[in-house]
Amino acid sequence: MNDARIIEKTVEYVRGELGQAEGGHDWFHIQRVFRNTLLIAREEEVDILVVSLAALLHDIADAKFYGGDEKIGPKKADSFLRSVKIPARTRNHVVKIIEHLSFKNSLDPEKKTFQSKELQVVQDADRLDAIGAIGIARAFSYGGYGGRKLHDPDIPPNPGMSKAEYKKSKGPTINHFYEKLLLLKDRMNTQTGKKLAEDRHQFMLNFLEEFHREWNGSA
Numbered sequence: 001m002n003d004a005r006i007i008e009k010t011v012e013y014v015r016g017e018l019g020q021a022e023g024g025h026d027w028f029h030i031q032r033v034f035r036n037t038l039l040i041a042r043e044e045e046v047d048i049l050v051v052s053l054a055a056l057l058h059d060i061a062d063a064k065f066y067g068g069d070e071k072i073g074p075k076k077a078d079s080f081l082r083s084v085k086i087p088a089r090t091r092n093h094v095v096k097i098i099e100h101l102s103f104k105n106s107l108d109p110e111k112k113t114f115q116s117k118e119l120q121v122v123q124d125a126d127r128l129d130a131i132g133a134i135g136i137a138r139a140f141s142y143g144g145y146g147g148r149k150l151h152d153p154d155i156p157p158n159p160g161m162s163k164a165e166y167k168k169s170k171g172p173t174i175n176h177f178y179e180k181l182l183l184l185k186d187r188m189n190t191q192t193g194k195k196l197a198e199d200r201h202q203f204m205l206n207f208l209e210e211f212h213r214e215w216n217g218s219a
Helices: 003-017 027-041 048-057 072-083 088-100 109-113 117-128 132-145 163-168 173-179 191-215
Strands: none
Touching: 003 027, 003 048, 003 072, 027 048, 027 117, 027 191, 048 072, 048 088, 048 117, 072 088, 088 117, 117 191, 132 173, 132 191, 173 191
């Protein structure tokens, strides 16, 4: 099976698995991350098959929808990759990326032991989809899904959380901007990622300024 057919089969699989997923973590999120990945990869020396498969499979079973179990996603990805006869070296690299990709895992010192240029590219692509206009929409989609408050001035953000604290957090959606989304611009890995993050970051700052102005009833 050639690479193009492998990608086609992966797209078919992921679309089927995530057809009813929460709006911020559905097939369209995967599609955007995949496109961002290919865009960033143009400027980097990476294995295109590895970054493509990692982008397509990175949220195949997001732990937050599986009781916090971080093993299900990598296992499902590994099982699928075996089914399409991906060589062990490529398969293991893709699974490693999925295991280390998320923001919460960047808060875990033990998860910083694995690095690759392919991880950096897919991580930037995923982080781009967490900021800007799409990032704002996704934040409130997931906040509504989880029954979170929009904002509560009596619950201050906690941007210095450990991984365990981050996973347990049930704070208002506005806090999520200060605890994660506004931090991503300075955590981008690639030059392309950093450049693309600038305008999206500023868009969020403008949104938050307007949000707080309207919240406080300012003229």
